[in-house]
Every structure is written in C-alpha cells, then in structure tokens.
Amino acid sequence: MKKIKVMSVFGTRPEAIKMAPLVKELARREGIESLCCVTAQHREMLDSVMQVFDLRADADLDIMTPRQTLSTITCKCLTGMDEVIDRFAPDMILVHGDTSTTFAGALSAFYHKVKIGHVEAGLRTYDKYSPYPEEMNRQLVTRLADLYFCPTENNRANLAREGVTEGVFVTGNTVIDALKTTVRKDYRFTTELLNELDYANRKVILVTCHRRENYGQPMEDIMSALAELAGTHPEAELVYPVHLSPVVQECAHRHLDGIGNVHLIAPLSADEMHNLMARCYMVMTDSGGLQEEAPALGKPVLVLRRETERPEAVAAGTVKLAGVERDAILALANELLNDPAAYAAMAHAVNPYGDGHACARIADAIEWYFGLRAERPEDHRA
Numbered sequence: 356m357k358k359i360k361v362m363s364v365f366g367t368r369p370e371a372i373k374m375a376p377l378v379k380e381l382a383r384r385e386g387i388e389s390l391c392c393v394t395a396q397h398r399e400m401l402d403s404v405m406q407v408f409d410l411r412a413d414a415d416l417d418i419m420t421p422r423q424t425l426s427t428i429t430c431k432c433l434t435g436m437d438e439v440i441d442r443f444a445p446d447m448i449l450v451h452g453d454t455s456t457t458f459a460g461a462l463s464a465f466y467h468k469v470k471i472g473h474v475e476a477g478l479r480t481y482d483k484y485s486p487y488p489e490e491m492n493r494q495l496v497t498r499l500a501d502l503y504f505c506p507t508e509n510n511r512a513n514l515a516r517e518g519v520t521e522g523v524f525v526t527g528n529t530v531i532d533a534l535k536t537t538v539r540k541d542y543r544f545t546t547e548l549l550n551e552l553d554y555a556n557r558k559v560i561l562v563t564c565h566r567r568e569n570y571g572q573p574m575e576d577i578m579s580a581l582a583e584l585a586g587t588h589p590e591a592e593l594v595y596p597v598h599l600s601p602v603v604q605e606c607a608h609r610h611l612d613g614i615g616n617v618h619l620i621a622p623l624s625a626d627e628m629h630n631l632m633a634r635c636y637m638v639m640t641d642s643g644g645l646q647e648e649a650p651a652l653g654k655p656v657l658v659l660r661r662e663t664e665r666p667e668a669v670a671a672g673t674v675k676l677a678g679v680e681r682d683a684i685l686a687l688a689n690e691l692l693n694d695p696a697a698y699a700a701m702a703h704a705v706n707p708y709g710d711g712h713a714c715a716r717i718a719d720a721i722e723w724y725f726g727l728r729a730e731r732p733e734d735h736r737a
C-alpha cells in the first residue's frame with residue numbers, strides 16, 4: 356500500500372517543541388510516512404530541540420541570519436520550500452502556530468497545491484499588530500488551510516465566527532503532550548546553577564521576554580520593572596534565560612547585569628526549561644508557550660503583554676495580564692510575592708490546553724481525511 360506522505364514544516368524553538376511529539380506519532384502510523392522539513396528560522400535554539408526530542412530533519416533550509424527581517428525569513432522560506440516540495444512530493448504539509456515559517460510554509464504548500472494542516476489553529480486577538488506579526492500570520496494561514504487542529508473549544512468558535520467549519524478538530528495543544536515526556540521529579544539539570552538553587556526557601560521567578568511588539572519602550576519598562584523587583588525582594592531569585600535575539604540580549608544585559616539575585620543565562624534546552632518551570636515559584640513572561648505550560652504545572656503566570664490570544668488560563672485564574680507598564684507589572688508581582696492568599700488563588704494546576712493526547716487525535720484526523728480510518732475522531736473536551 357502506498358503511504359500518505361505528511362511533511363511537518365517548522366523553524367523556531369516553540370514550533371519544534373510542539374511539533375516533535377506529532378512527528379513521532381505520525382511515524383508510528385502504518386499508513387503514513389512522516390517527513391520533517393526545518394527552515395531553521397532559528398538555528399541554535401532549533402538544534403537544541405531536535406537533540407532533546409531526538410528528531411532528524413529530512414530537509415534543512417538553514418535560512419537564519421543575525422537580525423533577520425520578516426521579509427527575508429518569508430522570501431528564503433518560500434524559495435527553499437519550492438525545491439523541497441518538488442523533491443519529496445508530500446500529500447499534506449503541516450505547519451504550526453503563527454511564525455513567519457508557518458505562514459511561508461502554508462503559502463508554499465498552496466502554491467504547489469499540497470493539502471495544508473494547521474496545528475494550533477484558531478487563536479486570535481483580532482488586533483493586527485499584537486502579537487506582531489503573529490496575529491496576521493494565523494489569520495492568513497486560516498485562509499489557506501484544509502484541516503484545522505484547534506487546541507480548545509474557544510479556538511474552534513473563533514474559526515466558526517469566520518465561517519470556517521469544515522475540517523475543524525478540537526484536539527488539545529500538543530505542548531501538553533511534549534511536557535508529559537520532559538518533566539520528572541528526579542531530573543538533574545546540566546546547568547549547574549539550576550541544581551544549586553534553593554527552591555524550597557527562595558522564591559524562584561522564571562522570566563522570559565522576546566516579542567517583537569515589545570521591542571523599544573515596552574521592553575525597557577519590563578526590564579526596569581524586573582530590576583526594581585529584584586532590588587526590593589532579596590528573598591527572590593530571578594532566573595532569566597535570555598533569547599538569542601541581539602535586540603533582547605542588549606536590553607536585558609543593560610538593565611539587569613550585576614544584580615546579585617538576577618541570573619541572566621543562555622537559552623535552556625526544552626527539558627531543562629520544563630523542569631525549572633515545574634520547580635519555580637512563579638513565571639513572568641511574554642511567551643505564548645509558557646502561558647500554556649505553566650498553568651499545567653500549577654504555576655502562576657504574569658503575562659508581560661497588553662493582550663493574549665490564550666484567554667483560557669486567564670479565565671481559569673492561573674494567568675494574569677500584567678501589561679507592559681512598569682508600575683502595573685510591579686503591583687501584580689508584589690502581590691504574588693507578599694500575599695500568600697493571592698498566590699494560592701493562582702497556584703493551582705489547571706489544564707485548559709489539553710490532556711496529553713493531542714497528537715493522537717491529530718494523527719487520527721489525518722488518517723480519516725485520507726480514508727485510512729472510518730471514524731472521524733471525537734473532539735477533545737476540557
């Protein structure tokens with residue numbers, strides 16, 4: 356029997372973490388040939404994920420350059436994908452989420468009339484410039500896709516409001532599948548500082564910040580708030596693995612170098628990051644992925660953004676939108692550090708984003724779509 360060729364295309368750290376368990380699940384299906392094309396929009400941060408999850412790329416476009424622009428990422432992906440699609444002739448291309456790789460991967464598949472599956476579909480803020488350019492990438496991919504794998508019912512409802520009701524599946528988020536393979540009670544870090552931290556007696560705050568819409572004044576304010584927080588809370592340890600973007604590196608080091616209880620460290624591998632998150636006191640971040648992972652681990656999250664396309668954990672009470680203004684960020688962080696009742700109210704594990712079986716549902720849906728399975732998979736219910 357001829358196998359259905361499904362090619363997963365991704366290029367950044369978060370896409371890779373969330374696609375890794377799916378690439379493997381597809382490889383376990385008899386009727387499917389699971390192929391993997393990386394654009395390497397990220398280089399080091401992608402390679403780290405490939406290593407942790409033991410993934411091998413069938414094609415590598417190797418596009419990353421320092422301080423790359425949105426246009427160069429898109430152009431290089433499109434050009435590179437032409438040759439890859441001609442060579443492998445996939446029946447379906449899977450893209451994930453909202454990056455420039457996602458958009459260019461879907462557009463290229465469309466140009467070649469290859470079916471498109473969008474993993475993590477239906478997230479929305481409806482604000483064109485926030486997150487930028489991710490909101491528009493998601494909306495454009497919605498127009499191009501054939502199958503939609505929505506993490507939550509709320510995401511499905513967003514698509515329905517836009518008239519997209521065919522080929523839509525509620526699956527849960529594959530990040531929860533990934534998290535189940537990485538977090539372990541007896542985990543030992545390779546970054547020695549993380550073994551040495553006194554998680555029981557110190558308040559370890561995990562920080563990340565990288566978004567393009569935060570470049571400039573918002574990022575200045577965020578870093579200034581973090582410096583103030585560290586100064587006024589000697590009982591806290593801020594651990595901040597700094598994104599490799601030169602814009603972020605410069606801003607973080609200028610504000611936070613030389614503060615005793617702030618640890619600016621290199622990006623962590625996904626397993627180190629997930630295990631640090633499982634042990635920390637709270638999370639302050641503008642990341643999308645951390646907003647999904649931390650609630651599943653019972654950790655309060657302050658989101659350093661004006662809005663979020665992930666409202667489910669806000670509704671569940673484990674995530675608060677702190678915004679990007681210094682005083683507002685400090686007020687919420689101080690509350691979590693000073694008020695045990697406020698902390699307890701946020702620190703309960705909820706899993707609005709999945710049950711760890713998203714990849715199996717997506718693989719089932721693909722099999723069903725190509726006639727390899729009679730039953731349409733049931734939607735995930737939170």
Ligand code: UD1
Nearest residue numbers: 367396397398399400401420421422423454455599600601
């Ligand atoms: C990208 C995504 C964003 C996602 C983020 C995850 C777009 C437009 N943005 O943003 O949605 O949240 O990834 O982290 O797709 N760099 C390195 N090595 C690496 C990775 C990055 O040196 O391994 C540096 C390079 O100088 C690169 C810069 O970081 O030019 C920015 O990378 P880029 O992918 O353009 O933007 P991100 O902010 O990472």
Ligand code: UDP
Nearest residue numbers: 369372596622623624625628642643644645
């Ligand atoms: N992450 C990681 N190491 C780090 C920072 C983040 O492995 O030093 C993981 C994190 O746990 C999550 C993903 O990377 O799974 C999120 O990526 P990022 O914040 O870069 O992008 P976003 O989710 O905002 O698109």
